[in-house]
Amino acid sequence: MxxxxxxxxxxxxxxxxxxxxxxxxxxxxxxxxxxxxxxxxxxxxxxxxxxxxxxxxxxxxxxxxxxxxxxxxxxxxxxxxxxxxxxxxxxxxxxxxxxxxxxxxxxxxxxxxxxxxxxxxxxxxxxxYSTYFFAPKKLVLENIKNRMISLYPFPTTEKLTTKGLNWSLAQEKLDITNRIGTRNFAKEDDVIIEFETGNLVVFVGNKDQR
Incomplete structure (x- = not known):
């Protein structure tokens, strides 16, 4: 327990x-x-x-x-x-x-x-459909290849970098009024998500998206 x-x-x-x-x-x-x-x-x-x-x-x-x-x-x-x-x-x-x-x-x-x-x-x-939560400034997701990953700013996320996603981000900004990061997916077993400021909700799909 x-x-x-x-x-x-x-x-x-x-x-x-x-x-x-x-x-x-x-x-x-x-x-x-x-x-x-x-x-x-x-x-x-x-x-x-x-x-x-x-x-x-x-x-x-x-x-x-x-x-x-x-x-x-x-x-x-x-x-x-x-x-x-x-x-x-x-x-x-x-x-x-x-x-x-x-x-x-x-x-x-x-x-x-x-x-x-x-x-x-x-x-x-x-x-x-998924598991979701507010992410820490550095997040490592393990054994999630082919799962849907959505990144949702709350309301903004700045200097966001990802590794292991099909559409990667590098020091980029997400904003609920302009640009969000939904419906991506993990192309690697492990995914790394890092950002410097703001807040980010991460959704991890329950099923393999292949």
Whole structure:
């Protein structure tokens, strides 16, 4: 078991639930609680459920009340409130499922929340198509030949250099209003991505693109 958190939030439910034994703490938002229940996830494995619980039944309240952390603040999303709890508990790595799909304003909002926590938490999102995260200034991706790689500035990334991608970059600038770097792919087993200033979201496709 690693010192890492598994967090489910209220986007499109994952088709495959990850192995819970790989995590030190497992949590969900109250919206995600419903799809976990429908999928037959062993709810006794949850360490906490965060939210305002306005959609929960009395039976849920009775059985899982000890796991509920009431977070009624309407100025913050359930995702943000869950990350605050995780940070307070001293964890640094968080794998997030249910962060994308469905209503795309939720997806963009979740990216913004991850940006707010990027200096304190290493947050990695997983969905049906890709894995994505805010990249450190130097990133090495291993064993990803032929995978789709998209580089998305948030909102700018400067002096960006890549090695191992089909369309390489050399000390270049990406800007959300002018130029982005989506739909590239790895032509080598290992890819190196480096930049000097700004912020960069990296998407790594789940499937071989050959």
């Amino acid at each position: 690693t010192d890492k958190v598994l967090l489910f939030i209220n986007g499109v439910p994952p088709k495959i639930i990850p192995n819970s034994s790989d995590y030190s703490l497992i949590a969900c938002s109250d919206g995600a609680f419903h799809y976990l229940k429908e999928k037959g996830f062993p709810l006794d494995q949850l360490d906490f459920i965060s939210g305002d619980f306005d959609s929960h039944s009395g039976s849920d309240e009775n059985v899982y009340q000890a796991k509920f952390i009431y977070t009624p603040d309407q100025d913050k999303t359930d995702f943000e409130k869950s990350l605050e709890i995780i940070k307070e508990k001293g964890f640094e790595k968080v794998d997030v499922y249910g962060g994308s799909g469905g209503e795309m304003d939720h997806f963009l909002g979740n990216l913004t929340v991850a940006f707010l926590f990027k200096d304190d938490l290493k947050i990695t999102f997983f969905d049906e």
